[in-house]
Amino acid sequence: MLPLVIGVRSDLHVQAVLDHASRPIAVLDVSSLAAGRYSLFGSRLDFGDESGVKLLWTPDTPVRGWVRRVAPEDWFVGVKGESREAAVQTSWIGLITELLRAVRVEWLSHIDAIVPAENKLRLVEIAQRVGVSTPKTVVSNSVEAIRSTLGHEEVIAKPLGPGHFIDRTQAFGVFSRAVRLAEIPPGALKAAPFIFQEKLEAERHFRVVTVGDEVWSAVLEADGLPVDWRSDKLAHHRFRSVVTPAEIALGALRMTDEFGIGYSSQDWIETRDGFFLVDVNPSGQWLFLPNEIGTQVAAAIARWLVGEFN
Numbered sequence: 001m002l003p004l005v006i007g008v009r010s011d012l013h014v015q016a017v018l019d020h021a022s023r024p025i026a027v028l029d030v031s032s033l034a035a036g037r038y039s040l041f042g043s044r045l046d047f048g049d050e051s052g053v054k055l056l057w058t059p060d061t062p063v064r065g066w067v068r069r070v071a072p073e074d075w076f077v078g079v080k081g082e083s084r085e086a087a088v089q090t091s092w093i094g095l096i097t098e099l100l101r102a103v104r105v106e107w108l109s110h111i112d113a114i115v116p117a118e119n120k121l122r123l124v125e126i127a128q129r130v131g132v133s134t135p136k137t138v139v140s141n142s143v144e145a146i147r148s149t150l151g152h153e154e155v156i157a158k159p160l161g162p163g164h165f166i167d168r169t170q171a172f173g174v175f176s177r178a179v180r181l182a183e184i185p186p187g188a189l190k191a192a193p194f195i196f197q198e199k200l201e202a203e204r205h206f207r208v209v210t211v212g213d214e215v216w217s218a219v220l221e222a223d224g225l226p227v228d229w230r231s232d233k234l235a236h237h238r239f240r241s242v243v244t245p246a247e248i249a250l251g252a253l254r255m256t257d258e259f260g261i262g263y264s265s266q267d268w269i270e271t272r273d274g275f276f277l278v279d280v281n282p283s284g285q286w287l288f289l290p291n292e293i294g295t296q297v298a299a300a301i302a303r304w305l306v307g308e309f310n
Contacts, residue, residue: 001306002061003023003025005017007029008032017298022308036048043102044103045099067107067111070097107262108262108301120158130251132251132277150197157196158175158195175227201272202270203270203271203272204222205222206245206248206266206275207239208268210253210256216244216296218241240290241289245270248268251275259280262304263301266279
């Protein structure tokens with residue numbers, strides 16, 4: 001079994017997995033492809049990465065792979081849309097995504113499953129299908145349509161697209177927040193599409209991590225926190241490990257089964273009315289959680305990659 005990680009060794013999550021692996025794992029992304037030596041023909045890949053790990057497989061070679069990130073976060077920073085540099089950077093993205101599809105690898109989560117799982121509207125559709133509760137949701141640029149659909153004046157607004165961006169060299173996060181519909185300026189909803197959801201009063205936040213059919217959970221008390229706990233830097237360090245509630249464990253695995261992803265980092269909230277799924281991230285972080293969870297998740301991914309469990 002040949003193990004492979006799509007990412008960079010400097011990524012702390014990648015390094016955590018490598019540290020728990022019983023043998024060397026090849027690591028590559030667009031930057032290492034560009035810097036290393038590769039040959040891709042048909043379903044055969046010959047690759048040598050910067051650490052000296054060599055990888056050669058054919059359609060008959062059993063390979064397992066985990067997709068952490070196909071390109072560095074700053075891959076397109078400062079690149080103009082129609083420039084020569086943009087064309088070059090995009091071509092590298094095209095190469096690695098085609099590699100993920102062309103080469104016969106058993107992926108923990110295939111790229112064609114990761115992309116739909118990142119779609120927040122697809123999440124709501126899947127959740128309804130498998131009986132998982134989510135906040136009532138609408139995407140609209142009409143305040144009246146949002147009000148009539150959700151039935152409340154105060155709602156939660158969150159970006160439909162990426163929740164972060166880089167302006168020159170500075171990174172910004174776009175967090176979910178509560179808004180009053182009457183206070184939205186005229187024309188503001190035409191700037192970009194946003195998701196609007198009913199505002200649920202969270203008592204606790206759950207971060208739920210899955211690898212295969214294993215589930216780990218950490219909980220964060222919601223009292224005193226903003227709607228989106230991620231906007232509070234201290235909140236990341238206040239999670240504590242808990243036994244996963246049966247309803248969340250069942251729902252989390254139903255979602256991963258339906259999406260066809262072997263890894264996920266999910267956000268759930270607990271209210272007086274029960275548990276609600278907020279997000280499913282097929283490439284999300286886990287190392288900010290209590291150490292025992294971080295260690296077990298990294299070890300589980302490593303074991304899967306080297307074929308030590310199915």
